[in-house]
Amino acid sequence: MESDSNKIIDSFTRGDYKFGFITDIETDMAPKGLNEDIIRFISAKKNEPDFLLEFRLKAYRHWLTMKMPTWANLKIPPIDFQNIIYFAAPKKKKQLAGLNEVDPELLNTFNKLGISLEEQKKLSGVAVDAVMDSISVKTTFSDTLSKLGIIFCSFSEAVQKHPDLVRQYMGSVVPYTDNFFATLNSAVFTDGSFCFIPKGIRCPVELSTYFRINAANTGQFERTLIVAEEDAYVSYMEGCTAPQRDENQLHAAIVEIVALKNAQVKYSTVQNWYPGNKKGEGGIFNFVTKRGICKGSNSKISWTQVETGSAITWKYPSCILMGDNSVGEFYSVAVTNNMQQADTGTKMQHLGKNTKSTIISKGISAGHGNNSYRGLVRIAKNAVNSRNYSQCDSLLLGDKCGAHTFPYMQVENKSSIVEHEATTSKISDDQLFYCQQRGIDMENAIGLIVNGFSKEVLKQLPMEFAVEAQKLLSISLEGSVG
Amino acid sequence: MLLSIKNLHASINGKEILRGINLEVNQGEVHAIMGPNGTGKSTLASVIAGRDVFEVTQGEITYKGKNLFKLPIEDRAREGIFIGFQYPVEIPGVSMTNFIRTAVNELRKYKGLDPISAVEFLKMMEENKRLVEIQSNLTNRSVNEGFSGGEKKKNEIFQMAMLEPTLAILDETDSGLDIDALRIVANGVNKLRTKENAFVIITHYQRLLDYIVPDFVHVLFEGRIVKTGRKELAFELEEKGYDWIKKEFE
Numbered sequence: 200m201e202s203d204s205n206k207i208i209d210s211f212t213r214g215d216y217k218f219g220f221i222t223d224i225e226t227d228m229a230p231k232g233l234n235e236d237i238i239r240f241i242s243a244k245k246n247e248p249d250f251l252l253e254f255r256l257k258a259y260r261h262w263l264t265m266k267m268p269t270w271a272n273l274k275i276p277p278i279d280f281q282n283i284i285y286f287a288a289p290k291k292k293k294q295l296a297g298l299n300e301v302d303p304e305l306l307n308t309f310n311k312l313g314i315s316l317e318e319q320k321k322l323s324g325v326a327v328d329a330v331m332d333s334i335s336v337k338t339t340f341s342d343t344l345s346k347l348g349i350i351f352c353s354f355s356e357a358v359q360k361h362p363d364l365v366r367q368y369m370g371s372v373v374p375y376t377d378n379f380f381a382t383l384n385s386a387v388f389t390d391g392s393f394c395f396i397p398k399g400i401r402c403p404v405e406l407s408t409y410f411r412i413n414a415a416n417t418g419q420f421e422r423t424l425i426v427a428e429e430d431a432y433v434s435y436m437e438g439c440t441a442p443q444r445d446e447n448q449l450h451a452a453i454v455e456i457v458a459l460k461n462a463q464v465k466y467s468t469v470q471n472w473y474p475g476n477k478k479g480e481g482g483i484f485n486f487v488t489k490r491g492i493c494k495g496s497n498s499k500i501s502w503t504q505v506e507t508g509s510a511i512t513w514k515y516p517s518c519i520l521m522g523d524n525s526v527g528e529f530y531s532v533a534v535t536n537n538m539q540q541a542d543t544g545t546k547m548q549h550l551g552k553n554t555k556s557t558i559i560s561k562g563i564s565a566g567h568g569n570n571s572y573r574g575l576v577r578i579a580k581n582a583v584n585s586r587n588y589s590q591c592d593s594l595l596l597g598d599k600c601g602a603h604t605f606p607y608m609q610v611e612n613k614s615s616i617v618e619h620e621a622t623t624s625k626i627s628d629d630q631l632f633y634c635q636q637r638g639i640d641m642e643n644a645i646g647l648i649v650n651g652f653s654k655e656v657l658k659q660l661p662m663e664f665a666v667e668a669q670k671l672l673s674i675s676l677e678g679s680v681g
Numbered sequence: 682m683l684l685s686i687k688n689l690h691a692s693i694n695g696k697e698i699l700r701g702i703n704l705e706v707n708q709g710e711v712h713a714i715m716g717p718n719g720t721g722k723s724t725l726a727s728v729i730a731g732r733d734v735f736e737v738t739q740g741e742i743t744y745k746g747k748n749l750f751k752l753p754i755e756d757r758a759r760e761g762i763f764i765g766f767q768y769p770v771e772i773p774g775v776s777m778t779n780f781i782r783t784a785v786n787e788l789r790k791y792k793g794l795d796p797i798s799a800v801e802f803l804k805m806m807e808e809n810k811r812l813v814e815i816q817s818n819l820t821n822r823s824v825n826e827g828f829s830g831g832e833k834k835k836n837e838i839f840q841m842a843m844l845e846p847t848l849a850i851l852d853e854t855d856s857g858l859d860i861d862a863l864r865i866v867a868n869g870v871n872k873l874r875t876k877e878n879a880f881v882i883i884t885h886y887q888r889l890l891d892y893i894v895p896d897f898v899h900v901l902f903e904g905r906i907v908k909t910g911r912k913e914l915a916f917e918l919e920e921k922g923y924d925w926i927k928k929e930f931e
Contacts, residue, residue, distance in 0.1 A: 636754060643787070
């Protein structure tokens with residue numbers, strides 16, 4: 200696999216962001232700005248039931264009372280929330296039954312991204328729910344999945360077809376009052392994915408969603424909800440790329456996961472949005488609220504993320520370990536190169552007895568990149584005999600980048616054990632020279648060292664993602680040394 | 682002629698270390714370079730490898746008829762130059778297996794060959810591990826990480842065996858080795874000697890030359906080769922010590 204990835208790295212030339220192209224699809228846009236009318240417009244466009252409009256309006260009214268958080272170790276330029284288009288949908292002519300009915304322009308975009316739905320369907324056994332801008336275009340494998348009672352569809356479709364499930368679980372993990380960006384999302388979210396695994400069912404395929412931001416100046420507000428009932432299992436993958444553009448783009452997504460008794464949910468992300476140019480112009484602002492609740496006993500939620508893109512990343516996939524013996528995991532690799540900034544980590548809230556959590560965070564900084572790990576481990580009074588192990592490693596390339604670690608621990612009983620280890624290292628000239636003397640050029644040497652550094656996290660990814668992630672790590676650090 | 686060094690001058694931070702080295706190495710030959718500490722032995726190896734902290738101020742190096750200074754570090758390696766390092770660096774997280782396979786494939790790519798097959802690679806690994814009596818689990822560990830001094834040196838010889846260089850320069854490979862490790866290292870070198878390749882063995886002591894018999898012995902002193910002879914010169918040095926050289930040339 201390593202040699203494959205090297206080959207692929209070679210095929211990429213250095214420098215600019217590879218996925219910088221804009222698809223020309225006539226979009227159905229809302230006017231710029233945000234007010235109750237816009238929210239009503241979005242809700243009407245999507246033909247939503249009243250409860251959802253109410254939810255949105257409550258969130259909006261609450262949002263008006265909030266201020267943007269400033270506690271993160273990030274320099275965020277002022278965001279004009281009235282200068283954002285909150286709704287844009289590719290014009291849909293009719294309901295689509297097969298790939299042949301999908302807009303050829305759109306298919307072409309997917310082909311450029313290397314995610315031909317057809318190939319995905321045939322070769323990899325991956326069900327893809329591709330989200331282009333705000334409307335889901337195509338869902339595959341849904342027939343196979345529906346035989347098992349699994350629901351995997353766009354959020355909008357779920358609202359129409361399964362309103363009771365949406366009503367029951369939406370906002371149950373991330374309430375609309377949660378934080379500035381989550382509240383904004385709750386008011387204006389346009390689409391996303393919905394996944395429901397019924398009792399006792401093990402989802403036989405990796406579920407995968409590719410998000411893509413496409414229309415210029417369009418904020419992207421995705422909302423994903425995953426529910427695994429008792430004894431259910433699902434592995435879910437999310438990956439994204441975005442076209443190059445000049446103006447900053449705001450992205451504020453929510454992912455909610457609910458795991459009932461004995462259920463397991465594995466959520467993997469490869470995030471590769473446009474990071475801006477070398478001067479730091481452009482690039483995605485990525486403010487994401489991801490949280491899962493292990494509601495039932497013996498349940499498990501595992502987050503794995505490889506974050507290489509975005510100008511600013513603000514993201515803390517978290518677990519609420521409510522059920523006794525439940526397990527939360529967080530595996531992360533975050534790369535910041537050029538002018539990128541990332542403040543990312545996790546929160547593990549231990550509430551149930553004998554709960555366990557593992558945090559492995561690998562931060563890689565290059566150029567003028569600034570990378571912070573921020574994590575909270577809280578063990579509540581009743582969460583007796585709980586355990587946490589945290590490991591935060593930072594790798595620096597060059598001397599103009601930064602790595603920071605902000606671990607917070609609150610342990611409220613005496614029978615629990617919390618461990619934290621942290622290291623900071625640097626790729627040395629001696630290491631690079633050693634590799635070069637063996638015939639391995641500098642770019643490959645960095646790829647080798649960085650992939651080695653990130654190994655513990657990468658091995659958590661599903662196979663098809665792991666290869667892509669290895670490529671991405673090397674590509675995103677191209678030209679960072681020498 | 683495999684390697685030809687003419688009037689080589691090199692300095693670091695403005696301080697001249699090499700002050701006019703002349704050396705010729707042919708295929709099939711083993712050269713030993715001896716000398717007191719701090720006379721430029723390791724610098725010579727680094728300059729041949731292409732390490733850019735050293736500035737070449739004068740002279741030339743021709744390797745296989747090419748101007749070596751025009752080749753980047755990795756291309757020198759791909760052209761068959763191998764340095765066995767005195768202090769091999771640790772690379773955490775990169776398994777020895779992955780590392781050496783990457784290196785082998787880079788060399789193959791340079792020659793226009795396809796990547797080595799898994800079967801062939803494993804076979805080659807096994808043979809060469811046996812050659813240097815390396816513990817099998819060593820190759821699953823990260824490059825040099827936590828290796829003992831002896832293991833690091835054996836690992837250098839192992840890599841040399843895997844990469845099959847045309848010109849191998851071993852920089853004080855014997856330093857810090859016990860007698861068993863010394864024998865293993867020397868044995869590895871002897872088995873790899875052919876009519877096509879050449880070795881330059883940099884050493885402070887004569888004892889390695891009990892096991893690897895050189896064709897030529899050079900004495901490096903204050904940045905110059907001040908004496909060249911056959912293997913007997915090494916014995917003479919051992920007997921008289923470096924003070925003999927110092928007195929003669931200071």
